[in-house]
Amino acid sequence: MGTDAPDLTGAATWLDPAWRGPALEWAHERLAAVGRRPAGPPEQVHVRAWSTAIRIPTDDGSAVWLKSVGAGSAQEPPLAAALGGWVPGRVLVPLGADAGRRLLLLPDGGTTLRASGRGSAVEAWEALLADHARLQVEVAAHAAGMVGLGVPDVRPERLPGLVADLLADDDALLTGSSDGLDPAVRERLRGSADEHAELCRALAAGPVPASLQHDDLHDGNVFVAGDGHRFFDWGDASVSHPFLSLLVPLRVAAAVLDLPAGSPVLLRLREAYLRPWQAFGEAAVLRDLADLALRIAPLARALSWHRILLGVHADERAEWQVSVPGWLAEADGPGPPADVGTT
Template sequence: MSETTGIRTWRDADWRTAALAWAVEQLDRAGLVLEGEPEQPHVRSWSTAIRLPLRSGDAVWLKSVGPGSAQEPVLAEALGRWVPGHVLVPLAVEPSRRLLLLPDGGRTLRGTGSGELAAWEAMLVDHARLQVAVAPHADELVRRGVPDHRPERLPGLVADLLADDEMQLVGRSDGLSRAGRERVVADLGAYARACRELANGGVPASVQHDDLHDANVFVADGRHRFFDWGDASVSHPFLVLLVTLRFAARVLELPNGDPALVRLRDAYLDQWLDFGTTSELRELCGLALRVGPLQRALTWRRILRGVHPEERVEWAGSVPGWTAEHLAPSTLSAEP
C-alpha cells in the first residue's frame, strides 16, 4: 500500500475544493442545493466527514476514507442495494477517490441511550439479520475488493502479521515483546485448527463490520441502520461480537462472563439457527472470539498502513495490542 493520507490531507485546501466540487455535482444530479458553509467536524487520520447544509434545511455528509478503508464506498453502495432497510444508503459514491455522499442518519444508539441491555440486544438481532441476508453475496464482495478475512485465509495472513516488526513495534517499550511474539507463534498450530473448525462449521461467511458499537448504528422508530464500514471485511460473521461485546460490557459496566453478555450473545446467535443447533453455534462463537483479536490486529495494520507515517504514532500500539490480546481471556471467559 504505497499511497498514504491523513489529517493534513483532509485539511488541504486543494483536496477540499476538489472533493466538495464532486459532492455539489452529485447534489445537483439529485435535485438538492447546497446552501451555507460546509463544516468539517470529523477529522481523523484515516477518514474525514464534512457536513453540507441544504436549502431544504436538511444536511448531507461528504465522507472520505484513506487507502486502508478503500472498500467502504464499494461496500456501502452494495449493501444499500441488497439490504437498504438495514444500512445508511449512500446518495453517491466515488470508489476511485474513496468518497461517499451520505444522508444524515439522525441519532445513533449512543445518542439515544445505550445504557439498557435491551437496546444492545435489539441492535445485535438486527445486525445478525443483515449478515444472514448478505452472506450469499460474500464472494462478490471479495471480488469487489472487500478484504478477505475468511477463516481459511487467516493463518497465512496472521503469519505475515507476526513477521511485521515495523507494525508490531517489536523491541520497543510500547510494542510487542519478543517473548510475547514467541508465545503467539507457538500457538499458531492451535489457531489454525480453530480457523479450520470455523471454516467447516456450516455458518457462511458474510460482511464483518469489525467495529460495531453504539456509535456506528442509527436508531429511529425501533429501526437500526448500520454505517461506518471502514474496518469491514468478509469473514466469519461471529467475529463481529469481539468488539461489540466489549463495548457493551464497558457501557453496561458488566464483568467478563456476566449473564447479560451471554444473553446478548445468544440473542445474536438465535438468528443463525438455520445453520446449526444452539450448542453448535455457541461452540463456533467461542472459536470466533478466540480467533478475533489477531484478525482485529490485521484490520488495524491495514488502516495504519494507509496513514501518513508521522500520524501513526498515536495509534501505533493498536496492532501489537490486539496481537497480545490473543493470549488474553475473552469477554465470555467466565461463562458458566
C-alpha cells in the same frame, strides 16, 4: 511497514484546500443529481488520519455528509453502495460513491444509539446485535461479490497465513520499542499458530457461511430508526466468519453497562445475536462456533488496524500503531469467552 507508498493520508490531507475543494465540488454535483443544493458553509466535524467527514447543510432543511477514507479503508465506498442495493432497510444508503477517489455522500442518518441515550439498556444492545445478525444473514450470499469489490478477504481459511505475515513484520509490531509486542508474547503466538489454525478450520467447516464482518460494531456506528437500525462505517470491514463481529460490541456493551467479568448479561447478548442464525445450526453448535470466533477475533482486529495504518503517513501512524501489537497481545492465551467485553 516498509517505505511510504505515494497514496497516503493524514489530517493534513483532509484539511488541505487542494483536497477539500474538489471533494466538495463532487459532493455538490451528486446533490444536484438528486435535486438538492447546499444551503450553507460545510462543517468538517470529523478528522482522523484515515478518514474525514464533512457536514453539508442542504436546501430542504436537512444535511448530508461527505466522507472520505484512506487507502486502508478503500473498500468502504463500493461496499456501502452495494449494501444500499442489497439491504437498503438495514444500512445508511449513499447518495453517491466514488470508489477511485474513495468518496461517499451520505444522507443524515438521525441519532446513533450512543447519542440517543438508550445504550444504557440491555434490551437496546440485544436489538442491535439481532439486527446486525439479520443483516449478515441477508448478505452472506454476496460474500464473493464483496471480495470482488475489494473488501479484504479474511475468511478463516486465510486468517492463519495473514497472521503469520503480521507476526513477521517488525515494523508493524514496533519491535524494539517500549510500546511494541513483548517478544515472549510474539513467540507464544507463533507457537500457538497450529492451535489458531485448527480453530479457523473448525469455523470454516461449520454450518455458518462467511459474510460481512464489521469489525468495529458499537453503539456509535448504528442509527436508531423507527423500524430497526441502520448500520454504517465500513472502514474496518472484511469478509470473514460473521461471528468475529461479536468481539467489539460485547466489549463496548460491558463497559457501557458496567458488567463484571463473566456476567451472564454477556451470554444473554450473545444469544440475541445467535438467534437469527438458527436456520444454519442448532443453538449448541452456534454457541460453540461463537466461542471459537471470539478466541481468534483479536487477531482479525490487529489485521484491520495494520491495514488501515498502512495508508497513513508515518508521522501520524505512530500515534495509533500501538493498536496492532495491543490486539495481538489480546489473543495470547485462550481466555474464557464469557469474559469478552470486560475492561
